[in-house]
Amino acid sequence: MKCPVCKVTTTALEHDKIELDYCSICHGIWFDRGELELLLDTLTGGTTAKFIHSLMQRPRAEVAEKTRKCPICGKNMSKTDIGSGQEIIIDMCNAGHGLWFDGGESGAFVKQLKLEQPAGADPLYEALFFIRDAFRVSPGAPGSPG
Amino acid sequence: MWEQIRDNQVRSVILVTVLGFILILLGSLLGQTVLGDWSVGLLLALLVWIVMTLVGYFQGDSILLSISKARKIGPDDLPRVYNVVEEMKIACGLEKMPDIYIVDDPAMNAFATGRDKNHASVTVTSGLLQKLNRDELQGVVGHEMAHIRNRDVLLMAMCSILLGTIVMLAWYGSRILFFGGGTRRSSSGGGSAQIIILLVAIVLMIFAPIMAQFIYLAISRKREYLADASSALYTRYPEGLASALEKIAASTEQIKSANNATAPMYILNPFRKGGRVAEDLSSTHPPTSERIRILRSMAGNVSLAGYESAYNQSHKGGGGIIPGSALAAVNAAVQSNPATPGIMPAEKERAREASDALWKLNKYREITCNCGLKFKIPPDFHSNTFNCPRCGTVHSLQHR
Numbered sequence: 001m002k003c004p005v006c007k008v009t010t011t012a013l014e015h016d017k018i019e020l021d022y023c024s025i026c027h028g029i030w031f032d033r034g035e036l037e038l039l040l041d042t043l044t045g046g047t048t049a050k051f052i053h054s055l056m057q058r059p060r061a062e063v064a065e066k067t068r069k070c071p072i073c074g075k076n077m078s079k080t081d082i083g084s085g086q087e088i089i090i091d092m093c094n095a096g097h098g099l100w101f102d103g104g105e106s107g108a109f110v111k112q113l114k115l116e117q118p119a120g121a122d123p124l125y126e127a128l129f130f131i132r133d134a135f136r137v138s139p140g141a142p143g144s145p146g
Numbered sequence: 147m148w149e150q151i152r153d154n155q156v157r158s159v160i161l162v163t164v165l166g167f168i169l170i171l172l173g174s175l176l177g178q179t180v181l182g183d184w185s186v187g188l189l190l191a192l193l194v195w196i197v198m199t200l201v202g203y204f205q206g207d208s209i210l211l212s213i214s215k216a217r218k219i220g221p222d223d224l225p226r227v228y229n230v231v232e233e234m235k236i237a238c239g240l241e242k243m244p245d246i247y248i249v250d251d252p253a254m255n256a257f258a259t260g261r262d263k264n265h266a267s268v269t270v271t272s273g274l275l276q277k278l279n280r281d282e283l284q285g286v287v288g289h290e291m292a293h294i295r296n297r298d299v300l301l302m303a304m305c306s307i308l309l310g311t312i313v314m315l316a317w318y319g320s321r322i323l324f325f326g327g328g329t330r331r332s333s334s335g336g337g338s339a340q341i342i343i344l345l346v347a348i349v350l351m352i353f354a355p356i357m358a359q360f361i362y363l364a365i366s367r368k369r370e371y372l373a374d375a376s377s378a379l380y381t382r383y384p385e386g387l388a389s390a391l392e393k394i395a396a397s398t399e400q401i402k403s404a405n406n407a408t409a410p411m412y413i414l415n416p417f418r419k420g421g422r423v424a425e426d427l428s429s430t431h432p433p434t435s436e437r438i439r440i441l442r443s444m445a446g447n448v449s450l451a452g453y454e455s456a457y458n459q460s461h462k463g464g465g466g467i468i469p470g471s472a473l474a475a476v477n478a479a480v481q482s483n484p485a486t487p488g489i490m491p492a493e494k495e496r497a498r499e500a501s502d503a504l505w506k507l508n509k510y511r512e513i514t515c516n517c518g519l520k521f522k523i524p525p526d527f528h529s530n531t532f533n534c535p536r537c538g539t540v541h542s543l544q545h546r
Binding site: 008009010011012013014015017018019022024025027033034035038041134135136 | 252273276493494495497498501505510518519520521522523524526527528529532533535536
């Protein structure tokens with residue numbers, strides 16, 4: 001897979017038997033549909049299709065950030081703001097091929113979440129917590145990248 | 147076992163002859179209306195067909211495999227898949243192990259190619275390997291091996307080519323006829339006869355591809371049932387294939403690299419409306435729900451006769467699938483096997499098994515960091531070092 005930002009071949013990171021595509025230049029992360037299914041279907045019982053559908057219903061964010069193309073189908077992705085207070089923009093493929101987090105986006109989101117843990121099992125939180133766990137040795141350990 | 151194959155061959159020869167006749171008729175009428183000489187048209191049509199057939203015979207499987215971006219795997223790449231194919235090879239009595247290919251595609255599908263039993267291959271998608279357990283995979287591989295064993299593969303390939311030629315000629319012919327004008331000879335000798343020929347040509351051009359398609363379907367549908375029946379016999383566990391078909395039909399992913407001519411080679415019709423679940427209308431294959439129903443109602447008797455009686459339960463009247471002579475030869479009912487016992491790898495493990503094999507085939511380098519994170523680094527990585535994004539350890543990529 002090519003990084004939608006840098007156009008170089010991404011590296012696959014495997015954590016807990018689930019793969020993320022990671023660009024070591026811009027530190028962006030692609031969460032593929034199939035891997036999301038592997039994560040969410042075991043956690044929440046086959047809700048990935050519903051989750052992707054609900055993501056599509058989110059309001060589109062109007063930002064200056066460049067439009068990115070889905071690394072799977074090559075079509076333009078839509079942007080949505082998942083942050084609370086501070087703006088955090090993620091890119092999602094309109095055909096549901098996956099989600100793109102620019103370098104630092106997922107980390108910023110997890111930082112925001114530190115105090116307000118979600119009440120229910122929200123698939124988006126699950127996906128983000130997974131990314132956090134993949135990138136952190138153990139929560140709260142000194143020197144861990146946020 | 148040979149009876150139903152021969153019976154199928156006779157039926158197929160008749161249908162192929164009809165297809166060939168459509169090609170000849172179309173070619174000569176095209177020649178008559180466009181070039182003013184039917185024999186030239188006939189020769190051109192035959193020439194196109196012969197060239198395409200030769201290419202298809204000698205290069206067909208490699209062309210098909212390359213357009214679907216299939217990667218060949220060995221026994222060490224995916225032992226689970228290799229074992230299943232080997233088991234089915236023994237069960238169906240093939241002498242030579244077919245080549246096994248894997249396509250990196252989240253859609254679930256499988257197909258068989260090859261011109262004869264010694265030049266055959268089975269291709270499965272990574273999505274199929276991830277979603278199916280061993281019994282289901284066995285059912286699907288059994289179905290594909292039955293296509294090879296029953297010599298369906300070459301015939302279907304040749305039919306695709308014949309059909310493709312007809313569709314191509316009709317398409318170009320109609321464009322030339324409507325927009326190019328052809329040779330309008332001013333001397334209107336036998337004008338009414340020409341008009342009739344022109345009319346027939348137009349009608350034929352519209353209907354030839356449709357007729358050809360129907361004949362094609364008639365050939366492929368029966369073969370799908372027979373391959374299902376054979377798969378049940380080889381695996382002795384019809385539930386495996388039934389459950390696999392159910393999973394494949396329920397998936398909404400559409401296969402990326404399929405087209406009209408290759409559609410019948412897949413285990414399930416790869417064409418579905420985007421995002422919609424496969425329907426019973428999928429035309430090159432019989433209705434999936436019915437294939438599942440027949441397999442499930444075999445009730446322990448997994449012989450061809452068991453399939454036949456299950457088929458007849460859902461088809462009141464009308465001929466069966468398997469010729470009587472073949473059924474008479476195998477009198478004894480074959481007991482079904484229980485599901486494969488033992489520890490089944492979970493979907494996550496199967497997903498990694500399939501993707502790791504693909505990474506390896508694509509020359510990715512796997513490194514496990516001390517912190518537990520695994521990296522699969524592409525061969526064209528931009529740097530000589532890789533920094534673990536989790537713990538920051540710097541890994542050297544110098545030594546291979």
